[in-house]
Amino acid sequence: MELIRLTTRLTLFAGFLCLTATLAGTLLLAEALLRRRINRAPFARLCFNGASRCLGFDIATRGSFSDRPVLFVSNHISWSDIPVLGGQIPLRFLSKAEVGRWPVIGWLATQAGTLFIQRGSGMAGQARHEIANTLLSGQSVLVFPEGTTTAGVTVLPFHSRLLHAAVDAGVDIQPLSIGYLRNGHPDHLAPFIGDVEFQHHMIRMLRPPAVEAGVIA
Secondary structure, eight states: HHHHHHHHHHHHHHHHHHHHHHHHHHHHHHHHHHOOOOHHHHHHHHHHHHHHTTTTOEEEEEEEOOOOOOOOEOOOTTTTTHHHTTTTSSEEEEEGGGGGGSSHHHHHHHHHEEEOOOOTTTTTTHHHHHHHHHTTTTOOOOTTTSSOOOSSSSSOOOOOHHHHHHHHHHHOOEEEEEEEEETTEEEESSSOTTOOOOOHHHHHSSSOOOEEEEEEE
């Protein structure tokens, strides 16, 4: 049963990635014809939501998201935080630069308008400037101020310099919290920590029945 479930989810996800890539290519063509930039955030939200469904995530939300441009800050547990949170509201992510170099996923992240930062390179000031400009353009941005994934039971010190982008842009900061449950208990499979490779973690996480992803706004 687990093999059937895993195969079904991965097949749906692969097919959805193809559709998402087609949409991204269509938007690029439209931009070339119209000679103007198209806001990708609404399209990205639809794609993130579709990816979450294909992967079998059972998403529950509490609270409400700001309808104005804000800087969202969230804890970070796994790669799955991206489709779960990105499917809730149109926004742009700040991600580590390595993600931009991942095959297919990196290109799609770039097309979705993801902002990238090279960790440990002293580029936080530039990232702060890019975030502020994005907020001033009317788009919300989500950052993971801990700078890494955790097991979700503690909160690491924040990289506070990025949060000053909200001050620069004159917008609010809205905190979010994400967690994963199986059978009413914190899921030990969801945290993407340690030296495990992405593909191995994805398989391990998608084999069992649906995980409940809870988001508190």
